[in-house]
Amino acid sequence: MKRTLLTGNGAAAWAARLAAVDYIPAFPITPQTEIIETLADWIDTGEITGRLVTMESEHSMVTAAGSAAATGVRVFSATSSQGLLYAMEMLYTVSGWRAPFVLANVSRGLSAPITLEPDHNDILAARDSGFLQIHCASCQEVLDSTLMAYRLAEDERIRLPVIVNLDGFYLSFTREPVEIPDADAARQFVGSFDAENIRFRASAPESQAVAVLGGGPYSYFRYETHLAAINGAAVYDEIAEEFSRRFGRKHDAVEAYRADDADYLFVMMGSFASKAREAVDRLREDGWAIGLLRPRLLRPLPVVHLQKLLAKRKAVAVIDQNISMGMGGILHSELASVLYGRNDAPTVLASFIGGLGGRDISTEEFFEMAQSIRQAVETGQTPAPRLLYTQTELREVRKLQAIAQVERQQLGAIDD
Amino acid sequence: MTDSSDTIRGIKDLPSTHLLGTGTPMCAGCGALEALHVIYDILGSKTVFVNAAGCMTLLSVYPFTPFRGSWLYTAMASAPAGAQGIRDALDILLQQKRITQEEDLEVVVLTGDGAAYGMGLSATSGSMERMLDYIYICYDNEGYGNTGQQYSAATPHAARTSTSHGVSGFAGYKKNLFDIWVAHKPAYVATVIGADPLDLAKKIEKARSMEGPRMIIALSPCPTGWDYDPRETVNIGRLAVKTGVWPLKEYADGEVVHTKIPRQRAPVEEYLKLQGRFAHLFEPERNEVLLAEIQARVDAYWEKVEVAEK
Ligand SMILES: Cc1ncc(C[n+]2csc(CCOP(=O)(O)OP(=O)(O)O)c2C)c(N)n1
Ligand code: SF4
Ligand SMILES: [Mg+2]
Numbered sequence: 071m072k073r074t075l076l077t078g079n080g081a082a083a084w085a086a087r088l089a090a091v092d093y094i095p096a097f098p099i100t101p102q103t104e105i106i107e108t109l110a111d112w113i114d115t116g117e118i119t120g121r122l123v124t125m126e127s128e129h130s131m132v133t134a135a136g137s138a139a140a141t142g143v144r145v146f147s148a149t150s151s152q153g154l155l156y157a158m159e160m161l162y163t164v165s166g167w168r169a170p171f172v173l174a175n176v177s178r179g180l181s182a183p184i185t186l187e188p189d190h191n192d193i194l195a196a197r198d199s200g201f202l203q204i205h206c207a208s209c210q211e212v213l214d215s216t217l218m219a220y221r222l223a224e225d226e227r228i229r230l231p232v233i234v235n236l237d238g239f240y241l242s243f244t245r246e247p248v249e250i251p252d253a254d255a256a257r258q259f260v261g262s263f264d265a266e267n268i269r270f271r272a273s274a275p276e277s278q279a280v281a282v283l284g285g286g287p288y289s290y291f292r293y294e295t296h297l298a299a300i301n302g303a304a305v306y307d308e309i310a311e312e313f314s315r316r317f318g319r320k321h322d323a324v325e326a327y328r329a330d331d332a333d334y335l336f337v338m339m340g341s342f343a344s345k346a347r348e349a350v351d352r353l354r355e356d357g358w359a360i361g362l363l364r365p366r367l368l369r370p371l372p373v374v375h376l377q378k379l380l381a382k383r384k385a386v387a388v389i390d391q392n393i394s395m396g397m398g399g400i401l402h403s404e405l406a407s408v409l410y411g412r413n414d415a416p417t418v419l420a421s422f423i424g425g426l427g428g429r430d431i432s433t434e435e436f437f438e439m440a441q442s443i444r445q446a447v448e449t450g451q452t453p454a455p456r457l458l459y460t461q462t463e464l465r466e467v468r469k470l471q472a473i474a475q476v477e478r479q480q481l482g483a484i485d486d
Numbered sequence: 487m488t489d490s491s492d493t494i495r496g497i498k499d500l501p502s503t504h505l506l507g508t509g510t511p512m513c514a515g516c517g518a519l520e521a522l523h524v525i526y527d528i529l530g531s532k533t534v535f536v537n538a539a540g541c542m543t544l545l546s547v548y549p550f551t552p553f554r555g556s557w558l559y560t561a562m563a564s565a566p567a568g569a570q571g572i573r574d575a576l577d578i579l580l581q582q583k584r585i586t587q588e589e590d591l592e593v594v595v596l597t598g599d600g601a602a603y604g605m606g607l608s609a610t611s612g613s614m615e616r617m618l619d620y621i622y623i624c625y626d627n628e629g630y631g632n633t634g635q636q637y638s639a640a641t642p643h644a645a646r647t648s649t650s651h652g653v654s655g656f657a658g659y660k661k662n663l664f665d666i667w668v669a670h671k672p673a674y675v676a677t678v679i680g681a682d683p684l685d686l687a688k689k690i691e692k693a694r695s696m697e698g699p700r701m702i703i704a705l706s707p708c709p710t711g712w713d714y715d716p717r718e719t720v721n722i723g724r725l726a727v728k729t730g731v732w733p734l735k736e737y738a739d740g741e742v743v744h745t746k747i748p749r750q751r752a753p754v755e756e757y758l759k760l761q762g763r764f765a766h767l768f769e770p771e772r773n774e775v776l777l778a779e780i781q782a783r784v785d786a787y788w789e790k791v792e793v794a795e796k
Contacts, residue, residue, distance in 0.1 A: 092578045095571065121574060126612030130567030133560055133609075137536070137571030140558065143578050145571075159561055167558075270556045270572060271589045272532045277557040280546040287548050 071255070076248040078241030081209040082148065082174040082234070083108035084248075085216030087118050088256035089172075092143035094122040095134040100186050101238035102150040102176040109146075120146075128157035135171050136164025136231070140278055142265030144220070145171035150238060151178035151192040158195065164231060165200025166295060167279050168268065170223035171231050172216060173201065177340065178238040179427040187428025188238035190340060190392040194400050200295050202232040202302050203368040205339045207325075209246040212236045214313065214321055215366070217251075220260045221309045227301040229268070239428060240341040251317055259316055302370040323372035326379055328354060329361030333384040334443060335416075336436065337363045339401060342391055342425045349436030360440060365401070376408050385418035385443035391425035398455045399423050418446040424458035431458060494528075494687045501527050507552030511544050515716025517707035517723060518542065518625035520680030522596075525623060525704075528690045531555035533592045534572055538565035538606055540598035541632045542625065556591065563605040565595045566613035569620045592621065592694070599626040599640035602703070603661050614670035614699045621693055621700045627708035628660070635711035642731075643783070644776050646763045647711075653766055654776060663703060668737045673698030676736040676745075679705045681723025685734055685745055692736075705732045713762025725757040730784045733791070744791060751788065754781050 076084065082105045086094065096106040112118040125131040128149050135147045149157065154175055175196075179189045193203065202222060204215045212234065219232040236242060251259075270276055282288045306323050314320035325343075328350055329335060336346040343364040353360045363379055365372065380386060390399025397403065402421040409415040420443050424431045435458055446452050478484050494500065506526040512519045518541065526533075531554035537543055539562035546557050560568040573593045579585040597606055602624035610622065629635040629647050637647040639661040650656040667675045673696045678686040686704070693700035707723050709716040726732035727746060731754055734746040755777060758764040767773045 092582075093571075093574055121578060123570065123574060123616065125567060125570070126608055129561075130564050130570070130609045130612060133564035133567035134571035134574070137558060137560070137568040138575040138578075139571075141572045141575035141579070142584075143575040160564065163561055270534045270558070270576070270591055271585065272555075272591055273589055275531060275554060275556045277546050277551045277553065279559040280548045280551065280557065281543050281559065282548045 071249055071252050073247055073249050075245045076209050076213070076250075077104065077243055077245050078206070078209045078212045078236040079104035079176070079243070080108060081213040081248050082216055082236065083112075084250055085213045086146040086172075087112060088251060088253060089144065089146070089217060089220050089260045090257060091120050091146040093138045093145045094120055095131045095138070095145070095147050096122055096124050097128050097131045097149065097153060099128075099150045099153040101178060101242040102148050102153070102174070104242070105148040105174060105176070128153040129160055132157040132160035132164060132173070135173070136160065136167050136169040139164070139169035139171040139231070140167050140268055140270070142263070142269035144263040146174075147171065148174040148176070150176040151180055154192045155180065155195060158199070161196050161199040161201055163279070166291065168229045168295070168298070169231060170229050170263075172219045172223060173231060173233045174212075174216065175233050175235045176238045176242045177235055185427045186238065188240060188391075189426045189428070190235075190390075193233065193235045194392050196233060197369060197400070200230060200299065202228070202230055202299060202370065203235060204232065205235045205366055205368055206241065207341045207343050207364060209241060209244065210248045210319070211321060211366075212241060213248055213250065214317070214319055217256060217260055218309050218313055218321065222302060222306060224263055225305050226266070227305055228298050230295065230298055230302070235340065237341040255316060259313065299370045303367070303372050303374070306367055306372070321366060322375075323365070323367040324375045324379055325364040325366060327362040327364070329363060329379065332359050332361030334358065334360040334440060335363055335380070335383050335386045336360070336389060336439070337365070337386060337401065337405065338389045338391070339365055339368065340391060342431060345431050345433070346389065346436060349433050349440075352433060353437065353440055358440065371404060371408065373408050376405065377412065380405070380409060380416060381412070381414040383416040385420065385447045386416045387420050387422055387439045387443045389422045389424055389431070389439070393423050393426060402455070417450075418443050418452050420446060420453050421455035422458060423455065429458075494684070494691050497684050500524070500683060500687055505530065505554055510552050511547070512541065513708075513710045513716065515709040515719040516541070517680050517719050518627060518704065520719060521625060521678065521686060521704040521706060522623070524680065524683045524686050525690050526553075528687055529592060529594060529621070529694060532590075533594050534558060536560060536565045536568040536572065536593060536595045538562050538595075538597035538601040539632065540601060541627070542596055542598070543632070562601050564609050565597050565601065565606060566609040566618070566620075566622065569593045569595050570613055570616070570618055573619055593619070595620060595622040597622075597624055598631060599624060599628060600630045600638040602626070603639035603663050607666070610667075611670060614667070614672045614701075617672075617698050619697050619699075622702065624663070624703045625706040626703050627706045627711055629711050631708055631711045635708075644764065644767060644780060646766060654773075655763070655766060664735070664737075667701045668742065670699070671740070672701055674700040674736065674738050676701070677703050677705070677732065677734055679723045679727060679732055679734065681707075681720045682727060682734065682746070689736060689745070711763070713765075714760055718760055722757065722760055725752065725760070728752045729754045729757040730788050731757050733787065747791065751784070754784055
C-alpha cells in the first residue's frame with residue numbers, strides 16, 4: 071500500500087491497473103481524457119499489459135467494450151457527458167448482453183449550452199440503461215469504487231456493466247491523498263474474471279443478443295436484467311463489507327454523515343455533498359440536529375437503506391445537481407417514490423436544484439435550505455421546488471447580455 | 487464446408503448442400519440469403535457473425551438460429567466495432583494462452599447497405615484504419631429493406647422506393663462504396679453476387695486466406711423491395727452482371743482487377759424492365775431520357791475499364 075497525491079482521473083486509471091484489465095477501448099473527451107492517457111502511458115512503458123484501442127466514437131467504444139466483455143476478457147473504459155450520450159444506444163444494448171465491465175464517467179453538464187463543468191444530467195440519462203451506478207465524492211472513493219465495481223459487475227448474481235461516476239474538475243482534476251492498495255491485495259480482492267457461459271469459442275457456438283418476437287420473450291429478458299440489478303443491492307453490501315475488512319475503508323451504499331440523531335437531513339450525490347457536509351458541521355455548531363445522506367449506489371437504488379435512514383425525520387432537503395425538464399430534481403422523485411405510503415416517512419421532502427454546470431452551492435444557501443425545511447415543518451407546507459440562483463448571478467448574466475447588446479449596436483448589427 | 491486446402495476451380499467444387507440452416511423468415515427468392523449460403527459454406531462454423539440492424543437480423547430469432555457457429559447482434563451503426571471487441575478479446579485470450587488456437591474464430595460482420603453505406607460507415611472506416619482482422623459482408627439490396635425499402639445511399643438512380651415514388655424515382659446516385667473502401671487500403675475488397683456463385687466462392691475463399699480487413703459487397707436482388715417475382719432472383723442477378731450494372735471486381739495489393747468483364751454487354755433495359763421499381767421508366771411511356779442516362783453511366787464506367795486494361 072502506498073499513499074500518494076492523485077487526481078480523480080489518476081485514481082480511476084490506478085483502479086483499472088490494479089484490476090489488471092485486459093482491454094480498454096477509448097475515446098477522448100474532457101474532463102475524462104487523463105484517464106485514458108494515463109493508461110496509454112503505462113501500456114507504452116510496459117508497466118501494464120492491457121491493450122488500449124482508440125475507437126472512432128463512444129458508440130463504437132461501448133460496442134467494443136461490450137463485445138470484448140462478451141468474449142470473456144476484463145474490460146475498462148471511460149467517458150463523459152456528450153460521449154456518454156453518444157453511446158446511449160449501446161449502453162442499453164450491452165447491458166442487455168449482460169456483458170460485465172466497468173465504465174468510468176466523469177460527469178459534465180450536457181449541451182446545449184455546451185459546457186465543460188460538472189453536473190449529473192449525463193450520468194442520470196443512463197439511469198435506466200441497465201448499467202449499475204456508483205457515485206463518488208472523493209478520489210479515494212473513485213479508486214475503491216472501481217475495484218468494487220468489478221466485483222459487482224462480474225458477480226454471477228448480477229452480470230451487468232457498472233458505471234463509476236466522478237464529477238468533472240471537482241474530482242477529475244483535483245489532487246487528493248489516495249491510498250493505493252498493493253497490487254496483490256487488489257488482485258486478491260477483485261479476483262479473476264470467470265466468463266463462464268459468456269464467451270465466443272469455436273467449440274461452443276453461442277448466439278448472443280438475438281432478436282425476439284413478441285412481448286413474452288422480450289419481457290422475460292428485460293425482467294431478468296431488472297432482477298439481476300436488484301440483486302446488486304445485497305451483493306453491494308457484501309462487497310463493501312469485504313472491502314472494509316481487507317482495506318479498512320467502508321463505503322456504504324448510502325453514506326450517512328452525522329445523521330443518527332438528526333431531525334433534518336440534506337440528501338445529495340457526488341462531490342458537491344462535501345459542501346453539504348461542511349454546512350452540516352456549521353449548523354451543528356449552531357445547535358441544529360441536522361445530517362447528510364449521500365447515496366453512492368444509485369442503481370440499484372438501495373431502497374431499504376434509504377427507507378431506514380429517512381424514517382422518522384422531521385424534514386429532508388433533496389439537492390439535485392440535475393434537472394429533468396418539466397419535472398425537476400431526479401433524486402427527489404426517486405426518494406418520493408421510495409417513501410410514499412410509509413407511516414414513518416418524513417412529512418417534508420423538499421426539492422432544490424443547484425450546482426448545474428458546476429455552479430457553486432454556497433454555505434449560506436445550505437443554511438437557507440435548512441431554514442426553509444424547518445419552516446415547512448412549522449407551517450405544515452412543503453415549499454415548492456426551488457432553483458438555486460442568486461440576485462448577483464442574475465445581474466451578472468444581465469450584464470453580459472447588456473454588453474453583447476451594446477457591442478452589436480456599435481458594430482451596426484442592430485439598430486439602437 | 488470446404489477445407490482451406492481445397493481450391494475452388496469450378497462449380498463442382500462447391501458443396502451441394504448448405505451449412506446454413508433453412509426455415510428462416512427471409513422472403514422467398516431473397517438474393518442476400520442466396521449469397522449468404524455460399525459464403526457460409528466456405529467460412530463455416532468457426533465463425534462469429536456480428537450483425538447490424540437489417541433484414542438478416544431476423545435470421546436468429548430467439549431461441550433458434552440457422553448458424554452452426556456464433557452470432558452477435560449489435561445495432562445499426564456499430565457492427566464493425568463489435569467485431570473489434572471480439573477480435574481483440576480473442577487475440578488477448580490467445581496471447582495469454584487462456585484459449586487454444588482451435589478455439590479461435592473468424593470474425594465476420596454482416597450488414598445491409600443502409601448500415602454499410604451510411605450509418606455504419608464511420609465505424610467501418612475506423613476498423614479499416616486500425617487494420618482489424620475481419621471479414622465484412624455487406625448484402626446490398628439498395629435500400630432500407632427491413633423498414634420497407636426506403637431509399638438509402640446505395641439506391642440506384644431512378645429507382646422507385648417507399649420514399650421516392652415520383653415519376654423519376656430516386657433523384658440521387660448510388661454511392662461508390664467500393665472506392666471508398668479501397669481508399670482505406672484494406673487487405674481486400676470485392677464485389678460479388680449470389681447469381682455467380684463461382685466468382686463469389688473464389689473471392690470468399692481468397693478473403694479467408696488473407697489477414698486484415700476483407701471487405702465484400704454482395705449485390706442482393708430483393709423481390710420484396712425491387713418488386714419482382716421471386717423466381718427471377720438468379721436471372722436478375724445474372725443480368726446485373728451481363729448488363730454491366732454490377733461490375734464484379736476485386737482489390738488487393740493496391741490493384742483493382744475486374745474478375746468478369748462482360749464483353750458483349752446486354753442493354754441495361756433488360757435488367758431494369760424485370761423490376762417493378764423501374765416500371766415507371768417503361769410505363770405509361772418510355773422515359774428515354776432517363777434510360778439513356780442510366781445506359782450512358784454504365785457505358786462510361788466500362789469505357790474507363792477498357793482504357794485502363796489496354
Ligand atoms: C439507430 C437505428 N435507426 C434506425 C433503425 C431502424 N432500422 C432497422 S433495420 C433498418 C434498415 C437497415 O437497412 P440496411 O442496412 O440496408 O439493411 P436491410 O434492412 O436492407 O436488410 C432501419 C433503418 C435502427 N434499428 N437503429
Ligand atoms: S426484403 Fe429483400 S433483402 Fe429483406 S429478406 Fe426480403 S428479399 Fe431479402
Ligand atoms: Mg438494405
